[in-house]
Amino acid sequence: MSEPADHLTAEHARLAESPGDLDPWRLWGPYVSGRQWGTVREDYSADGNAWESFPFDHAHTRAYRWGEDGIAGLTDRYGFLNVAVAMWNGQDDRLKERLFGLTNAQGNHGEDAKEYWWHLDATPTHSYAQYLYRYPQAAFPYQQLVEENGRRGFGDDELELADTGILDGNRFFDVTVTHAKANPYDVVVRLEATNHGPDAAPLDLLPHVWFRNTWSWGRDDRRPTIRAVEGGVEIEHDWLGHYRMSASDGARVLLCDNETNVSATFGVEGEDPAHPKDAINRAVVHGDESLLATHVGTKAAFWWHYDAVQPGETVTVTLRLTRDDQGDAGLDGADEIVSGRQADADAFYATVVPADVSDEDRTVARRAFAGLLWCKQLFRYDIRQWLEGDPAQPPPPPERLAAQPKGRNTEWQTLSLADIISMPDEWEYPWFASWDLAFHCVALAHVDPAFAKEQLVLMCREWAMHPNGQLPAYEWNFSDVNPPVHAWAVWRVYQLDGAQDNDFLIRVFSKLMLNFGWWVNRKDSDGSNLFEGGFLGMDNVGPFDRSQPLPDGHRLEQSDATSWMAFFCLNMLRIAWELARVDRAWDEAATKFLEHFLSIAEAMESFGTNNISLWNDEDGFFYDAVVDDDGSGSQVPVRSMVGLLPLMAVAVEPDWVPQELPDYTSRMQWLLKRRPELTDAVVHSEYDGQPDTTLSLLTPERLTRILTRMLDEREFLSPYGIRSLSAIYRDGINIDLEGSSLPIAYAPGEAQSGLFGGNSNWRGPVWFPVNVLLTDALRTYATDLGRELEIEYPTGSGNHVPLREIVTDLEQRLVRMFRAGEDGRRPGDPRHVPTGDLWQAHPTFSEYFHGDTGAGLGASHQTGWTAMVAHLICHPAEHE
Known part of the structure; x- marks a missing residue:
């Protein structure tokens, strides 16, 4: 095929000629x-x-x-x-x-x-x-x-x-x-x-x-x-x-x-x-x-x-x-x-792939993209037909129409898909998962932004999204609760595609408004602006199964669920700002997400009859909390990824907002004057004489304290990224909670128990997607609130480093898992991959990685969200 003058390459011309999957x-x-x-x-x-x-x-x-x-x-x-x-x-x-x-x-x-x-x-x-x-x-x-x-x-x-x-x-x-x-x-x-x-x-x-x-x-x-x-x-x-x-x-x-x-x-x-x-x-x-x-x-x-x-x-x-x-x-x-x-x-x-990228990193990125593209699979599943059975076959057993698990997905009879969908893995996970998909789309946007956008739209279409606003989780239980990362992915894909496609933003934003309502109505049981999302993808990261109800009317107010919702708010706010710039009708939507974010931030500070907080000032960390039926409660003092996720909820207000969004701006001023207790999460600063506004769950002082934990090699900082559980629990501890003693231990490799699935383990390994979210947020801090911040890195080293340089190093730790070491092996290769030219020629993209050695664990062909390494290689993340 000859190359048209208005396209970069023959493949770009094909993409322009065939943008849709039909x-x-x-x-x-x-x-x-x-x-x-x-x-x-x-x-x-x-x-x-x-x-x-x-x-x-x-x-x-x-x-x-x-x-x-x-x-x-x-x-x-x-x-x-x-x-x-x-x-x-x-x-x-x-x-x-x-x-x-x-x-x-x-x-x-x-x-x-x-x-x-x-x-x-x-x-x-x-x-x-x-x-x-x-x-x-x-x-x-x-x-x-x-x-x-x-x-x-x-x-x-x-x-x-x-x-x-x-x-x-x-x-x-x-x-x-x-x-x-x-x-x-x-x-x-x-x-x-x-x-x-x-x-x-x-x-x-x-x-x-x-x-x-x-x-x-x-x-x-x-x-x-x-x-x-x-x-x-x-x-x-x-x-x-x-x-x-x-x-x-x-x-x-x-x-x-x-x-x-x-x-x-x-x-x-x-x-x-x-x-x-x-x-x-x-x-x-x-x-x-x-x-x-x-x-x-x-x-x-x-x-x-x-x-x-x-x-x-x-x-x-x-x-x-x-x-x-x-x-x-x-x-x-x-x-x-x-x-x-x-x-x-x-x-x-x-x-x-940028020209200044090394040949080794270029190979890694190209292989990551190849895995994503090979794992696009046809997903056919009409739940109504599946439950009914087929006319020429024996009728299905009546137990299939009962409650879970025998009657799996009976409440999803509107789901009917026959679509090409990005799968986490072609063998171990040959079905889509909505939060995996969000990360896939950010990486895919580098090579096929049209497909990435259509994938994000598909999850919100009437034949996928539940009428109540829930996004489908995965076929084993579409009603399970995945973290709400969709809005973040929409925003990132929009940026990577040139920040021009407002129609795409509108298509997804209007549906995500319904999804936001589902979260508020279903996962904030008492209207407290604190959330109980369940396990939220983080299998066994705590001392008990968070997807199961607590006894005696207790409930778990989750640091991560609440942080995910604050994060959801701010990504919706970013999109609303962008839409309101060209259509003032969206100005009030921006105001709505501002107020909800501020309410969540305030709720995290004090709730229950004994004014408990998700922040522990003594430890400088966020924890989940168990609330009794009388409204009193206590923290669950486990330092894990759930306490780091509040870092994600940060956004810098564009400098054009005060002039171009009158409803939003006037409401912000009213809140600052009349409801100052709600606006602790609004941080004003000045740089080179220009005023800046940052929305964050963390004050500058708390940001420094939580980073001190996160960047401590004895706790979260590994040679290859951020662990999901603090390594101070190497020898195991017992958590005293509501009269019970619950054990938890750091397990850098595979799970040591069957809690919520024996093939998955958040008790110590490095998980690529949440690492990317953390570095993504820290880059935002480094543009404003933490612009002049220097942090001891690693903690205890005496070496103080600007935050922006720390972010770059954290990302390089992730990429380094795919680069050959002195012994010729990639640190991220699974244990069982032999050494030798015929093996080391082929990088692997594992589901997660050993918290000490970086060795690949879980599904060893799951390019999926680990393909975000290509995003880190190809695109130094730009931020507001």
Whole structure:
């Protein structure tokens, strides 16, 4: 494609040509999930146990209802036709068609993928994408991984694939998959498999192309077809139309139907289809070709067999998917298409990542963006249909309509999605989470601001947002409470997109007004302007499960929930200021959020019959508080991230506000004069003779005191960011609370207990997203209230440093996790990632990080919110 003069690169031109997800360049993309089994969508059980309802062993023989999964998958916008990699090493008991991992009950730290793969590259229109899967040459140790992890406890490391020894001596194939588009309806798919081991090894490559089963449920009986022809297959679908897939020479085409093998799946006699889903597997692995279709089916594989791939040898096969109106060029020009799109990707990222960034950081940023783009997945889920069941299937058990957990999401029957959504991870979290999504969008705005904005809008649309104003949390419980970060993400994406799209602000702001009302009405039980949001994503950070009701009528007034709401207020205020500048009708909205913020700030100072505060002046820190049914209360004296989050709630009033927003300005003056007790959170200052106004939950003196805690290496400051629990609890303590003694201990690595999920731990590790929020806020302080502030850094060092320099260093600590150390390893690599060139070439983006060493923990492929590292690399955050 030639480059129009008004666009930077060919990829920018494609983005301009196809800004929406229904536009041509977005039609085909890597929207296939890494895991569809074990999801809530596929669970039609009576007990709501999604992992057991559709286990891994069913995935090979049982048709999915709502989506598909595969390795390095490609599909259309609606998930009708899918292309993905399958392979066989001659040793496994099944084809490698999908990624393997343990369920929540099988893993000693919860669900956990037991494979190695990396997202190498991607452009936002998916004109180019690369993916690397590392395939063992010996039999995959499925049973060993299940049994050994089942024997291990919370205090033990997980047994990972590399720990089994199966990859020793580099005895694996690296299978690189490349997608490259000639145009929106012409896609080249290339597989390159390299033997890195010392010996020759057999390999079968079997890329699959298949239709999602839409015809077995009694809602649409139209049946698409895949037909074997000379040189490939012909594909016919009522919506997609007619396509052809051409293949390299030497492939045999195997055909079957994407339908459940009832007897193989459930162990009972049933009406099995003639050519079920697992027929290709049975033919290749077991030599049984009796179930294969002859010429026509709905699932096909191209089969290349290699008796012995030599050490260092690479075998390559190519497919090309072309709509019939694009002509039939076969594979002619495929090499040029791949190299051309790769050059386009290089040119695009040269404009995204600043020129002065090091090559290592440039690679990290580009890989982070690639992970985000590969983890855009089709999320289909109509809750009303799911609860009703399908006409052609047995009716669902009546228990599904009861209360949680058996009747999961029964109160969300307006939710109906069939959208491409940014997922936290393609295997461990193949479903959206609204607060994860907010962080994804800030990073995505650097490469695809249109998509980032549409994602934020989508969460507020009528088919996603609850009629009561709640944003959907995640499919396991849409009613769970995620921290309200949406407004912050909206503001940041707006800024990164050039601060011009007021229509975007209006679309989301008007809906977030409803969401704000939901928080006030549902999570401020007594109208005190203090909030009880539950666990708020911070699993086990306290001495008890905050998502559960307290006994005897007690309630927990949360420092973090209240701070999140103050933060929400100020981000809504920022947006209202911006909108009121061009339309005075929004001036009063700014006034509303000003007053609510001031009320929250005041409430944090004194509440209850004994005038308790969330601030502890002796400790210089914020704590949660337990309030009795008589209104008296006491603090929960645990120094954790919940006490640092008040730092987030800060905003600097733009200098044009007094002149351009008369309603807001007059109300501020009235409050300062008539209600001074409400305006402690308004800090006036002067710099170079110019007056400034900062809104903050912290006075300058409290800011200094809380930073003294946060920047203490004995407490929160680690070499790689801010811990979520103070390290002074290394040896554990007991908290005396309301007559009970509750234990809590700093755990820098994986969780030591099952409190609120064994695979997640906020008791010490570094979590990337909240670290970014803290540094984001500190930059705001450094522009005004803390402009001349110098803090001892680290605490106790005697070295006093300007706040702005501290922020830069904190951000560099986060980025440093992805830079190779003297030993060649990245500190942020998980423990089990081996050392060596073939491993260290690929940075990993873990869910969270060890509080002392920085080693990656949790989901090791969760680019998700950890992709905010690309934001830190690409954009020194600008602030008011």
